[in-house]
Amino acid sequence: MVDSLLLQFMLIGILGVGSQWVAWRFRLPAIVVMSIVGLLAGPVLGIMNPEEDFGDLYKPIISLAVAVILFEGSLNLDFKEVRGLGRPVFRIVTIGAFLSWILGALAAHYVAGLSWAVAFVIGGLFIVTGPTVILPLLRQAKLKPRPAKILKWEGIIVDPIGALLAVFAFEIIEFILGTDVNPSALFTFFLASVFAVLLGLVCGKGVGWMFETGYVPEFLKSPVVFTVVIACFTIADEVTHETGLLSVTAMGMTLANMHISSIADMRHFKENISLLLISTIFVMLTASLTQETLVEIFNIQTIGFVLLMLFIVRPLSIFISTWGTDLSKSEKLLVGWIAPRGIVALTVASYFSSILLDSGFEDASILISITFALVFTTVVAHGFSIGWLSKKLGLSMEGPPGVLISGGSPFSTGIAKVLEELKVPVLIADSSWERLSKARSTGIKSYHGEILSEQTEYYLDMTPYEYLIAATELDSYNALVCTTFVPEFGRNNLFQLSLSNREGDNLEGLVHTIGGRVLFKEGASWEDLNDMVENGYVFRKTNITEQYTYKKYLENIDEHALLLFIKKPTGKIEFYSSEVESRAENGDVVVSLTPPSKEFERIQEKLEEQRKDPKKK
Known part of the structure; x- marks a missing residue:
């Protein structure tokens, strides 16, 4: 075990960026390489355990990194890009997300054996296909523009929605099972969500106005953006947990659609920061897993739940939600298969595991195992299959350079x-x-x-x-x-x-x-x-x-x-x-x-x- 935190930071950086290089050099899914490297460094070889070693700093580091990654992804959500795709995207992030939540909850209860309360929390959580995993896959696969844009928009928009659904499900559970029935708690939750969106809009508009009017010098623009992103996330998250993700998404989309030249100039710098954060954070998360968690993954109920999520829940929710749209059968098949889960699912699952256990739901102890089983399986399955499947369906731009x-x-x-x-x-x-x-x-x-x-x-x-x-x-x-x-x-x-x-x-x-x-x-x-x-x-x-x-x-x-x-x-x-x-x-x-x-x-x-x-x- 590495005792020095400074050495751990160095090792995490080397492993994360090194994984990205190996993935690029040998044309492998980067997320898969990072997951394997993290598992080897953590539970397998016992070189480090960032969650234990970083202590109280671990969760804030992960949360802020996820906020920056989500903000950087939302900076690419220009409404001009979604021309002709508005109807399918809207249906997938609304009807599709709702169906995925309900079907996922049913699978968690009847197959994984979780109580209804925990099942509905985890069902909301598992609708996410965030930018931390979907964007690297899209870079690797070279999809045609239509399916690539659909997957990108879904991943970035649904990311905060999934976290909010999990919070919403937990609030409902507390409302129904609580001894002090308090309808105002639900109303407060909705108000907090609205506040988060408005905060993101105000921060985005404010930063954009300052940049356009010259109130911020060029050398301070990147530091100002990052500071405002962290402030936007932190304020909303302190009001209600996980609404910070919604806030930074709203801020990023606001700036993206203001078409400010300086934001476009900084986008590539932020992409580099995002890539570095994805590399290091994924290694930290997988290295923090315990051997007990890995053993629980091979439980027959867990395996059954993961297979159901891959082959029934996701395809069914996509086919039903896109019924009557102009998406081709090939596009529906590809989008219905590709749904890798990533950092947001792992971090939020860790948070709710402790909260639900404190509330008396003992079956929540396997929440992290189930989450990692789904994350790792989808990352491996979709990472290795997206290129092959897109070629078979005629949706790949793969060919000679x-x-x-x-x-x-x-x-x-x-x-x-x-x-x-x-x-x-x-x-x-x-x-x-x-x-x-x-x-x-x-x-x-x-x-x-x-x-x-x-x-x-x-x-x-x-x-x-x-x-x-x-x-x-x-x-x-x-x-x-x-x-x-x-x-x-x-x-x-x-x-x-x-x-x-x-x-x-x-x-x-x-x-x-x-x-x-x-x-x-x-x-x-x-x-x-x-x-x-x-x-x-x-x-x-x-x-x-x-x-x-x-x-x-x-x-x-x-x-x-x-x-x-x-x-x-x-x-x-x-x-x-x-x-x-x-x-x-x-x-x-x-x-x-x-x-x-x-x-x-x-x-x-x-x-x-x-x-x-x-x-x-």
């Missing part, structure tokens, strides 16, 4: 055509119909619109594309595009053309701090590349084999040819860049822009071979 090109031109069209021939998804985006005309006439997929516009994210699905090439004639615009999309694509997957030699542009100092990696080689500017295409240069694909090695290829290639990219057998694209040395291997395809003289010589050689051996025709 695609290329998004900003800027229409003869060169853009040429390289896009080659990528398309190599079965690589490609799209050219430009705000000018004229610059897109060549791509459209060639049949290349295109998007007419400003790629930096706020509307682009609603009309252009960027899920299939892992690489972005900024290939306009304006160097400063290319740098701006690359800098804007760093959070979405990552700096290593962003490329821009080499700087032009036009007089008046002095961006040499700028390009080293912002923008993407320089494509191909220094000097291969927009003008040069398009001149090459206009002068008859040809895009040439060459297979590297054991007989024709990369070394021989480099020896034979024309000195004026330009190496563009390497296509790996896995589908990965490796663009040539002056910043990274690329090397092709056996099985790769190398694409180059070759002078017409070299291409003419190659054609002449083929004709000569055919004259000598007519069978080669």
Whole structure:
């Protein structure tokens, strides 16, 4: 057991972030890796037990982390995004949540053997599919926009509702079974919920107004937001337990729909904080479980309850609630299956376990075991199945990593055509119909619109594309595009053309701090590349084999040819860049822009071979 709290914090951080890296490296569900790592560090090997070691600080740390995660998730709930999905989403978070509560309570009573009181509390709790688990799964699965948005909206909105339902069920139980019947307690609970929502709205509007009017300097904006989030959560939670989650959700949605530029700028920073919190908190929760809790999970009643929740309760509530909507059968099947539970379920279950035990409900002692059984089972089952099932149902965007090109031109069209021939998804985006005309006439997929516009994210699905090439004639615009999309694509997957030699542009100092990696080689500017295409240069694909090695290829290639990219057998694209040395291997395809003289010589050689051996025709 690690005695030092400082060492424990270090170990939790390493295990959490390390789990995320392992999941990314080996394409595994991150939540599953974190759960296993936490179990190994806690009940299995006994290295640490954060709940015991942190003492009174444990629950506040978890609660504040959940509040920040939920707020960050709700910042993505822009009502523009839900266009055309309003009816299904509304039904799922209302009718679907209610059905899930009732059916879950029935399953908990008749299968898990819990009393009606505890069953209704746990039934309300288990409707949650929060952002701590659903958002990492969506990043992993690359779903099509419709099902992805439905699952995201449900997860973030239902998260506080589930906690409130559990509180509401407990208040009802106390009201019915209490010796001092007090109807005002229920009324107070509803007032507290309304107060929480209003507090979130006021905090959101207040922060937004301060940012828009310049009352907060840029360097203080992130600290102010986090401070207000914690204050909003704490005030509401002190009034009535668990209403704080409702308050921060309302605050996040308010800010998201005010469309303040500074909030959008900070969103990616908060996403990083949220990812760090998810990693560490999940490890803390699983490491705090006891061996007794793990043993109780394998109880036949617990197993039966979990299976019923997975295969009956969730699908039934989704199919009934979405009856008559425009959701396809495939979308209903996917949404009806994917419902992983996470941090909120574990934390709230821990709270109610002690409260119900103090109130005399002895069967509440197995509440944590049942909760963890459902959390771990759903995380594993849905984490490993979402990719496979979405592909089977035709709802996945999974495929070779695609290329998004900003800027229409003869060169853009040429390289896009080659990528398309190599079965690589490609799209050219430009705000000018004229610059897109060549791509459209060639049949290349295109998007007419400003790629930096706020509307682009609603009309252009960027899920299939892992690489972005900024290939306009304006160097400063290319740098701006690359800098804007760093959070979405990552700096290593962003490329821009080499700087032009036009007089008046002095961006040499700028390009080293912002923008993407320089494509191909220094000097291969927009003008040069398009001149090459206009002068008859040809895009040439060459297979590297054991007989024709990369070394021989480099020896034979024309000195004026330009190496563009390497296509790996896995589908990965490796663009040539002056910043990274690329090397092709056996099985790769190398694409180059070759002078017409070299291409003419190659054609002449083929004709000569055919004259000598007519069978080669």
